[in-house]
Amino acid sequence: MTATDPALTALAQGWCALSLLHGRIEAHIERALQTKHGLSVREYSLLNTLSRQHDGEGGHLQMKQVADAVVLSQSATTRLVTRLEDRGLLKRYLCPTDRRGIYTDVSEAGARLLAEARPTNDTALREALDEAAKNPELAPLVRAVESAGTSGEPSHGPDESSDAGAEQVIVPA
Amino acid sequence: MTATDPALTALAQGWCALSLLHGRIEAHIERALQTKHGLSVREYSLLNTLSRQHDGEGGHLQMKQVADAVVLSQSATTRLVTRLEDRGLLKRYLCPTDRRGIYTDVSEAGARLLAEARPTNDTALREALDEAAKNPELAPLVRAVESAGTSGEPSHGPDESSDAGAEQVIVPA
DNA sequence: GCACGTTAAGTGCACCTGCAATCATCTGGA
DNA sequence: TCCAGATGATTGCAGGTGCACTTAACGTGC
Numbered sequence: 305m306t307a308t309d310p311a312l313t314a315l316a317q318g319w320c321a322l323s324l325l326h327g328r329i330e331a332h333i334e335r336a337l338q339t340k341h342g343l344s345v346r347e348y349s350l351l352n353t354l355s356r357q358h359d360g361e362g363g364h365l366q367m368k369q370v371a372d373a374v375v376l377s378q379s380a381t382t383r384l385v386t387r388l389e390d391r392g393l394l395k396r397y398l399c400p401t402d403r404r405g406i407y408t409d410v411s412e413a414g415a416r417l418l419a420e421a422r423p424t425n426d427t428a429l430r431e432a433l434d435e436a437a438k439n440p441e442l443a444p445l446v447r448a449v450e451s452a453g454t455s456g457e458p459s460h461g462p463d464e465s466s467d468a469g470a471e472q473v474i475v476p477a
Numbered sequence: 478m479t480a481t482d483p484a485l486t487a488l489a490q491g492w493c494a495l496s497l498l499h500g501r502i503e504a505h506i507e508r509a510l511q512t513k514h515g516l517s518v519r520e521y522s523l524l525n526t527l528s529r530q531h532d533g534e535g536g537h538l539q540m541k542q543v544a545d546a547v548v549l550s551q552s553a554t555t556r557l558v559t560r561l562e563d564r565g566l567l568k569r570y571l572c573p574t575d576r577r578g579i580y581t582d583v584s585e586a587g588a589r590l591l592a593e594a595r596p597t598n599d600t601a602l603r604e605a606l607d608e609a610a611k612n613p614e615l616a617p618l619v620r621a622v623e624s625a626g627t628s629g630e631p632s633h634g635p636d637e638s639s640d641a642g643a644e645q646v647i648v649p650a
Numbered sequence: 651g652c653a654c655g656t657t658a659a660g661t662g663c664a665c666c667t668g669c670a671a672t673c674a675t676c677t678g679g680a
Numbered sequence: 681t682c683c684a685g686a687t688g689a690t691t692g693c694a695g696g697t698g699c700a701c702t703t704a705a706c707g708t709g710c
Contacts, residue, residue, distance in 0.1 A: 314493035314538070316525075319502065319602050322618075323522070325498040329492065334668095344696090350487075357629025367659060375500030380697050381661055387696095403706045404658045429492050441625070445495075448621035452491035452614070484677090507698095540689060555690055557666090575654050577675045577688045 325442050325449075329432040336428035341421040347388060348375050348425055351418045354394065354410045365407045393417060498615050498622075502605040509601035514594040520561060521598055524591045527583045537580035539572065566590060579596065596609050 310400070330345055337343045343351075353373050357365055371381040388394050393414035399405035410418070433449065436442045443444055503633055510516045516524075525547050530538055538546070545556040556583055561567050566587035572578035581589070606622065609615045 315602055315606070315623065316599055320522070320525075321625050322495070322499060322622050324546075324548060325501070326495060331548060332494070340548035346696090349493070356480075375497060375499075375504060377698050378659065379661080379699080386660095389700075400656085402706070406659065417610070426486070426489055429488055439671090444625055445618070446622050448618050449491035449495050450488065452494050452617055464576070519666090520684065541687090551689065552669080552691075553667050560666095560692095575676070575688085 316430070321441050323444055325436055325445050328436055329429065331424060333428040334431040336424050337421055341417060342422050343417070343421055346376070346384060347393075348372060348418070348421055350384060350388065351393065351410055351414055352422075354408060355415060355418055363406055366399065368405075370471075372410060388414070481559065483531065484512070494614050494618055498609050498618050501567040501604065501609055505608075506598060506601045509597050510594055513597050514589070514590060516594055519547060519557060520566075521591070521594055523557060524587055524593075527581060528588060528591055538583045539578045539580060541578075543581060561587070582633055 333348075334345045337345060350370065353370070356364060364370055367378060367381055367385065370385070371378050374381070374384075376384065385394065385396060388397055392411060394408055394410050396406055396408050399407050433446050437446045484514070505522075507518045510518060510521055520536060523543065527538060540551060540554055540558065544551050545623050547554070547557075549557065556566065562569055565584060567581055567583050569581050572580050578594070610619045627648055
């Protein structure tokens, strides 16, 4: 029964904590974004990711890359983009060089909504982290999250791209 | 547009990384558990949590506590428990002192399946972490996860209970 | 130029989830 | 004792997600 490798069991502990922390934070932000702006966490995440690409350079993203960035299946990404497009928050247009690929780009309305929602998101995140920090099991992870953004780059770094190895990078252009 | 508080933006970076890491790991483990044992990550997590309670003492959990432990709504928890009960992996019985509450407990078949699935889970977790560690943005979080289980307690510690403050503890009895 | 395999996006379907409403039970007060 | 408020579990319903499959387009070899 419990005769498993202790090292692996310890890892499972850490994963359990990570999962718990993620769930708590996501639930908290979800409520805040949903009630105040009618956005889900994933929708916000998508807008945020796309806008950041737009920020750095004219790097629009293809569906596949979007799917990888937000960790969703291609089908789910298709529908997510469709929903946001129907709401006028982003645009979809074919890639001229490869007609299979479809680029997505945030519209002005999308950028505006994102700007409105950003404070809500950040505040809710701060609250959720403070709440989680009270739990000794979660505290080390909370600290890791807090230092993740400040350590390497000054303001907004190279985002979460560069992938995990077996796949492609997120920022192509 | 981008005129937001840099400190909050940095936090968002960390949250983004956490979310990405969680998504990658979950997807990887999900595939492994699903194909080899017909279990979803949540189902495994539920069995694991319940079995740990059983391990320490005779602490069965009520639905509400289960819901909090796996970060699920009460309704989703009800159905999750129902599914596993239908498969004979756990039992449900009324609490004698409070007939509103319903205890859940892992059955022998559930414990067996959990024991079978544990190596799969741990291996997949190890793989996912190694994969994520290649990403410099995710590496610090990976290290935090790895050290989370080993630092405080010797083997299996007080699990992820103690809650985040505004709610109740997970291990009552 | 045409057939073959590969890759990107979208669709049908089944399943899981959260919210709101409901039922049963406990608790405190008149 | 009986009633109102609170809490735990469940259910109806709408919506999001993944898997398997289909369609469109690229690239290669003949």
